[in-house]
Amino acid sequence: MLYAVTPPLTIVYRLVHYSMSNRETILACALQLFSARGYDAVGVQEIVEAVGIQKPTLYHYFGSKAGLLHSLLARFCPTFR
Numbered sequence: 001m002l003y004a005v006t007p008p009l010t011i012v013y014r015l016v017h018y019s020m021s022n023r024e025t026i027l028a029c030a031l032q033l034f035s036a037r038g039y040d041a042v043g044v045q046e047i048v049e050a051v052g053i054q055k056p057t058l059y060h061y062f063g064s065k066a067g068l069l070h071s072l073l074a075r076f077c078p079t080f081r
Helices: 006-019 022-037 044-051 055-062 065-076
Strands: none
Touching: 022 044, 022 055, 022 065, 044 055, 044 065, 055 065
């Protein structure tokens, strides 16, 4: 069964948040959102709401939405560095 991305994602990542660091939770959530709808269609506000954090936390770890994408690419495509 297909669900809209945001509600189940919010529930899942709030539960997982306790066992993962903020950085790892943001990466996992962003990967799911970017995969489902594409990088350009997902806003920073949507990511932070799904993770349950504030924008400054995301910017602390990644600097920008582009920095977040770069971190994902560096992790999953090591030759990208």
